[in-house]
Amino acid sequence: MSSADTSRRVAFETIRAVNESDAYANLLLPKAIARAGLNTADAALATELTYGTLRRQGTYDAVIQIAADRGIQEIDPAVLDALRLGVHQLLSTRVASHAAVNESVELARSAGSRGASGFANAVLRRVSRDTPGEWMSRVAASARSDDERLGLVHSHPVWVVRAFRRALAAEGRADELEALLTADNAAPRVTMAALPGLAELPEDARHTPYSPFGFRLGGGDPERLVRESGGTVRVQDEGSQLAALALTRALPAQPGEVWLDLCAGPGGKTAVLAAEALQVGARVEANEVSHARAGLVRQAISGIPLEVPVSEEDGRVRPGAGAYDRILVDAPCTGLGALRRRPEARWRKSPADVAELTQLQGELLLSAIGGLRSGGVVAYVTCSPHLGETAGVVSEVQRAFGGSLEELDAREVLRAISGAEPDLPAQKDGSGRAQLWPHRHNTDAMSITLLRRP
Known part of the structure; x- marks a missing residue:
């Protein structure tokens, strides 16, 4: 198994635990990466695949439903997670299509029933034939209301979209809803704190805009900095x-x-x-x-x-x-x-x-x-x-x-x-x-x- 395949396996098993056992990805994934012995690049791939798939799960479910011509509730949960991971690679990453399809089919085969690999192969090859833009147009067209369209395209439950709309409207900023939904699907940058009176900002640190002791590193390992500080510097x-x-x-x-x-x-x-x-x-x-x-x-x-x-x-x-x-x-x-x-x-x-x-x-x-x-x-x-x-x-x-x-x-x-x-x-x-x-x-x-x- 190549290192990239190991990264996919780590991502798949984490996604399965999140969806099957209500595990928390931020707690489970680092342990899975350590067990697999992934290097920095492969750990980054596993992280992107895991969080990217979870963030866009609602959108990918809509794509899978169209490509499979059946409701996602009719698909074996483990096979569905393999499909989600495959669709993420096809529509939102630069992973080669053949690798995304083949490895996701293998994950479906190992996790599902006898017919799982054929079904997964058919669905993913259907998805791979069209561009991400074409799939987003299809997903948007399947919606019955504007809130449902935003929910499907931006991968948020409709009730959350409506709650966000009301909260922004309370400030007179309802027009920012789509920007908020987009931001929710972007990986956040690591922000740190040097506790006041106890720690100084590192030389290569850049102040955050609002907190007097918040900063972001120009490079290096945040966890090493936290360890060496004895707890007076932290990710926050x-x-x-x-x-x-x-x-x-x-x-x-x-x-x-x-x-x-x-x-x-x-x-x-x-x-x-x-x-x-x-x-x-x-x-x-x-x-x-x-x-x-x-x-x-x-x-x-x-x-x-x-x-x-x-x-x-x-x-x-x-x-x-x-x-x-x-x-x-x-x-x-x-x-x-x-x-x-x-x-x-x-x-x-x-x-x-x-x-x-x-x-x-x-x-x-x-x-x-x-x-x-x-x-x-x-x-x-x-x-x-x-x-x-x-x-x-x-x-x-x-x-x-x-x-x-x-x-x-x-x-x-x-x-x-x-x-x-x-x-x-x-x-x-x-x-x-x-x-x-x-x-x-x-x-x-x-x-x-x-x-x-x-």
Whole structure:
């Protein structure tokens, strides 16, 4: 087996685990690459094949359905994954057609029934006869509405397309929908953070536009830099950095303040809070109800010279009453803002998940506000732009407090942090919520709301 064939096998097995067992590609793929002993070039191929196939799965399913003249639900799941991988190579890479067809047919043969190889061969050769543009035209023509067309062409469930449309319309930017969907299907560049007061930017680093300690490497191995720093340099999306800084810099911090990261796993924002606390003489506590994720939090803060106790309690009761000056609620959410990095998430969530999550989000935010001292601030953060998880939750909590909570302008806070002018238009509901976007800011679609207890 050639090294390229091994890369395809690694990609196929990862895609199978994601679709069959709800595995996470970002956790599984690095281990699979290490087991296979792939060199840098072959590892890059396996990564591109895996993430590219998962990102464009909805579009490829529409192509396969047309080429096979049958519904994808009628195709054996393992054979379907082999077809998806083959179609990705044919329509979105420079892999030679004969290699894409032959190796995908072999994957289908090894994973499917006796007739799988013949069926896969027929479908892929049908796909290979026409150009990507011709196939996209066919896919678009099969749609019954504009939202369905966008969903098929850009590989997003229709309900997600509609949620994104509403979220952009809330800023008067509904015309950016296609740019957002396109950005979701682009591989994100690696963004890093040099924790303030603890690490310096490498010589070849380039500052990111908004975070004062965010950067991208000009070259080299990010993981080696992380290891050598002892944890004071880390891979972290710029939106995640800004969400933590929005809390620490919303108002001038005073020595002796006590801060809480209520839903801390996996610990990236906790590390930023701890570094900031060292600068101003504050204390930090963290909480994460999941034991495994609490372990990740402890690991994330291990290189920071500040004692940060990590509890493992239900966040809906953990804050207590009036004990904290600042609380970060990075609430569990649909994760629709991080589809560039976790492409499989778009196929795992449904509108029913939103209703369940918004109840939990509201309970966590209410608990956090109850845990604030007079004048304390809570940052309510979701890695989702869905209005139900963002503006809707905050509106319900405001009503519960009779409108007595002061909302700070998170957009102005981010502008002050960055020293730049990030494009953060006002929300039509008049709130001070800041919404970051992949297509506009090159970050995850992070929503940040700042509320102050009177």
